[in-house]
Amino acid sequence: MRRKRSVVTSRTPSTAPRIPTPGSGQTIRKPARASTPVVATPAPTPPAEPMVVDLSIDLAPTRPGALVLRNPLLVASGTFGYGIEYGEVVDIDRLGAICCKGTTLKARIGNPPPRVTETPAGMLNSIGLQNPGVDAVLEKYAPRWVTWEVPVIVNVAGESVEDYVAVARKLDEQPGVAGIELNISCPNVGKGGLQFALDARAAAEVTAAVRRVTELPLLVKLSPAATDVRGIAMAIADAGADAICAVNTLSGMALDRHKRKPLLGNVYGGLSGPALKPVALRVVYEVAQVVNIPIVAIGGVSELDDVLDFLMAGACAVQVGTALFADPVLPVRLIDELEQWCQAHGMASHRELVGVALPAHRDRPSVKGVEYRP
């Protein structure tokens, strides 16, 4: 166990007020921030107002106050840069959390262009984890993150377990970092991509190694390409992850018919967007039946119906990714729509909806076919 610090802002529960959450018996705490005064949410409203909907969600229940989001709408890694790129277009303080661009120990130049292309109801990308390295990222952006109310979860990628551990160590000492999202499922890099997400033992190994060096909330991002996501999810949960993110992109490709060659510079790219949603929904549904930790759904969220689907399938928060490119303010709109939907359906919190579609008994895994019944 590492030494306790007294000034790291996002993890000092003693200064955070207790906020009663209507609808559930538990109490949760909002993370205190360094520069901004602690404001209790939801704001006290006069009784004449419509029912107060509590959209807050704790993504690390075993670490009280460490990663409590005001609402369950996050922006997905790789689609929102480091939180500053959209400037005034997006009111970031309304978001639940920001997952920043995949960050590695050393700078990466990324894959050759072209890197993105549109596909039916989706897109392919093969950025190849271009980033300036964790030191440069923290030096440049962490001072801003500290001043924000919205938690920033740093997406971490690496070529080896040692890489992940080294990056996690640096993040652990950094004010402004609210959590770590372990990217063990990038389909666009050679070493250190999918090898961790397709094998339960490797996934558990990297999760446990990072867990040992950091007190930060730890989210692990699954790949939809895994044959048996249940085993991998269970291994990750047992290894000490606070939450599971499902899913990363699914490897695919596109052709340039004029040149009669693969279109992307890297040949293969990760599929995202509405085309991926049914796959993500299946993974969330399967994983929710076997783990007790929170699940953050990612995959083609582009309207309220998608959010509701993922919540019902067992996710307690969702990330918006590809849809941001078409509509950067979509997450903010979805927050309002979710609140209105909960009010209209007499729900005090969206948490009442989480997992309602799950079966009473554990469903068969998707990899197992149905027995032949004459």
Add this chain to the structure above:
Amino acid sequence: MRLLDAELSHSREFLPGQWLQGYHAPWLAAGAQAGQFVHVRTPDYSGLVLRRPFSLNTVDRVTGDITIHFRVTGKGTEVLARMRPGDRLGMLGPLGRGFEVDPRTRHLLLIAGGLGMAGVRALADDAVATGRQVVVLFGAASAAEVYPSTMLPDEVEYLVATDDGSMGHHGRVTDLVADYEAWADQAFACGPEPMLAALARLAKGRNGRLGVARLGRKGGGRTAALGSAAARRASWLQVSMEQTMGCAVGACLGCVVIGVDGPQRVCREGPVFAPDEIVWDEST
């Protein structure tokens, strides 16, 4: 940069498959520079998840109208071409860094290949409005695809090259550059990458022509950092590049071109670059 709804005011197919559309977007028109672009949302998200980037073809700051010029190449542009006056379109812009015109520049050479006219067209208006002399060199496959001279300002000198010789010079537009190389203070180009690579070879060693007046002054020998506005202004040639794009604000790193200092985002560091910032593909 702002998200806005622009109303289509006019739309016409002025060449086979090529459309010119005017949109009323006063906020955009007021702040946009020549060389910048807008990221246009296709109305149908379920099928087409990405926005489409278009150069600001013309910007009328008085009426608040902008135009975009595009060729119908796929589903997105088909949807755009079917729009009718009064329809509204979501735009994000103005985006990117525009052309850097040196205040001392009197003679501008604009070089456009095909749809590349959309990239440099706005600069012709700006230059004429500020009393500069403009020569536009335009290259196309055949006479049927030549940009009509009537759509350019009257003050502009307009020369055409076609690959099949059906109009103007028989050959590449880059063949015409030699005649104007000495005349032009600055050159601005947009078009297919082989054309830009050829121009970059021609432009080598021509940088800093306007810097002669600075000789002997304090700081005269200082060179601006690669990619800075000052370095681009000092470059004889500036090129507007194209790449498939995701977010268009610099977040997704999807639209990069290979630069000397690593990948350069067309949406953020570009779309306008000085040619010595780019690693050109010499095989073309």
